Amino acid sequence: MIKIENLYVEINGNLILEDVSFEVKKGEIVAVVGPNGGGKTTLVKVILGFVQPTKGKVLIEGKNPKDYVKSGKVGYLPQKSSYDRDFPVSVFDVVMFGLINTSLPYKEKEKKVLEYLNYVGMQQYKDYSFGKLSGGQQQRVMIARAIISQPELLILDEPSTGIDVVAQENFYEFIKKINKEKGITVIMVTHDIGAIGSFVNKVVGLNRRLHYLGDFKEFLQKEALDKLYGSEVKLLIHSPECFTCQHFNIEVKKH
């Protein structure tokens, strides 16, 4: 679905991405991990067509990112911990934004919004002020907005920012569910390495260059982590069930 070949991105004379190549297949969940300033968000912006590659090629379904995004097949959840508390929109209005370029009659749109709010478990909040919701609730609403137009590709940039551990777990469960039920390809930028392990198909370890590409189990090898984070990394495993791969709760500490 996505093909990235020898991608270089330079911004204001700084090389942000250097010779990055990988592919994402349809229906996969791909985690992009790496240290701060490693180019993860820049990679997302390239895939969304907001940043032009200095060198190299990015194709989504054979199209350049800008054209693909214009076709309305991308759902995007930006890296944002909170929205303006006083912004005058309701939960309903925010999800309705996701249907802005569809030609459905209003009644149909309304029905769809309620259906998707129900899907994310937020129907009872439809008339609440969006800005007054908690971080986790806002994320759910934003996800409903992102998927209501039935995108083929969902891009999540640090989706767990600003939400508590329980809400994070629910959120990841939800991502698994939409991937399975709707067949949406998911690219997720995250620091939350532990929580994603049980369900991602592929891990992209990025620190300017591509340091790791493969499955999660191998990624946990100490060498791979050390290489990615640029120094010795100590894994603190909080959950005893970790080794059964049911639930990871790992903290990455740099030395």
Next chain:
Amino acid sequence: MNISDFLTVPFLQNAVIGGVLIAVLLSVLSLFVFVKKWSFINIGISHAAFGGLAIGFFLGINPTLIGSIFAISIGLLIGYISKKGQIHEDISIGILLSFSMALGVVVMSFSNNYNSDLFAFLFGNILTITYQDIIIISSFSIISIAFIFYNLEKLMYCCFDEELANISGINTNFLYYATITIIAVATVLSIKLVGSILSSAMIILPAATASQIFWRYKSIILTSVIISVFTVLLGIYVSFEYNLPSGSTIVIIYSLIFFTAVIFKRVFLG
């Protein structure tokens, strides 16, 4: 003077019609000033118009035309600098406001005469609204308000999150610059009639007041229009009845309604 007399005096009729038209236009725009936190855009543009007016007077070319061109150019430049430089619009406004005012003062210093017309234009007088002013304002208001209501949801989406709106296929740049242009022209038209101070009040206070009571944008926009029309009508009546300056009276009423709404919110809405 009773209400019926008030509405039969020709210059008062013009003041009422022109004032209401401007009130409706600026109160609709006030929603965007409120959500984008562009409190100074109107002041910036009106000061930019000052530079254009001074050049117009100095060169003997229609000052309104030059002032409008200047205001629109500065408005667009505010948008461009903010977007490209990734700085808040208020910073760009501060920079361009000073430049334009300074330019206006320098140009005026070349002129030997104190130009009272220039200052009349800056401070305005709602009681001097002419039939021609009404035609211009009503035409512009109808087009602008139609454009805003047609694109209302898209405009709100852009204000909420421009990147997301862009991904949803909205031409965010077009809507951004179109909104700034409408605000620039509305400002130039309104300062000629009501002065730059009243014009600022008319574009800031309606949505700021309405948002004390309501929190959804459709309710805010409707309430803003009602507040503005009521304030302008009451202001013109009170100023005429008690021989007070019309612009200042209207600003005082706007402010009193705003403070009442703030107190109402505290007492009744928590």
